[in-house]
Each structure stands twice: as C-alpha cells, then as structure tokens.
Amino acid sequence: MPAKSAAQQKAAGAALSAKRGDSPKSKLKGASKSMAKSMTEKQLEEMAHTKRKGKPEHKSGG
Numbered sequence: 001m002p003a004k005s006a007a008q009q010k011a012a013g014a015a016l017s018a019k020r021g022d023s024p025k026s027k028l029k030g031a032s033k034s035m036a037k038s039m040t041e042k043q044l045e046e047m048a049h050t051k052r053k054g055k056p057e058h059k060s061g062g
Contacts, residue, residue, distance in 0.1 A: 001043060003050040005059040011035055012047035019044060 003009035008031070015036035017023040028036055035044060 001046055003047045003055065005057060006052050006055050007031075007058045009048060009050050009052060009055070012039075012044050015039065016041065016044040016048050 003012060011030070011032040012035055014023070014028060014032040018025045018028050018032070018036050019041050025033075025036065035047075039047075
C-alpha cells in the first residue's frame with residue numbers, strides 16, 4: 001500500500017523505525033503512533049518506501 005502524501009510516508013518511516021527498535025516508541029506522536037500499533041513491519045516498509053516524486057506534502061480532504 002503506497003503512501004498518498006509525503007507526510008504519510010514520513011509518519012510510516014518514523015513508525016517503522018520505532019517498531020524495529022531504532023528509535024524509542026515514546027517519541028512517536030499522532031499518525032506515526034497509531035501506525036506503529038496497527039500496521040505490520042512489512043506494511044510500514046511498503047508505505048515508507050513509496051517514491052515521493054509528485055506526492056503532495058499533505059493529502060487533501062476526501
């Protein structure tokens with residue numbers, strides 16, 4: 001599942017880092033915190049490795 005925005009991709013990267021133990025889970029906030037709880041490492045990896053070219057910084061509503 002590819003990321004829909006650069007912000008979503010960054011959140012997935014932060015969640016993946018915490019899930020792997022590279023950074024403390026206590027530092028996670030908002031979307032990255034819920035992603036770490038609800039997604040598998042493989043799902044986070046797929047989202048974090050989405051190509052960023054052409055992605056908006058934030059996904060517009062809808």
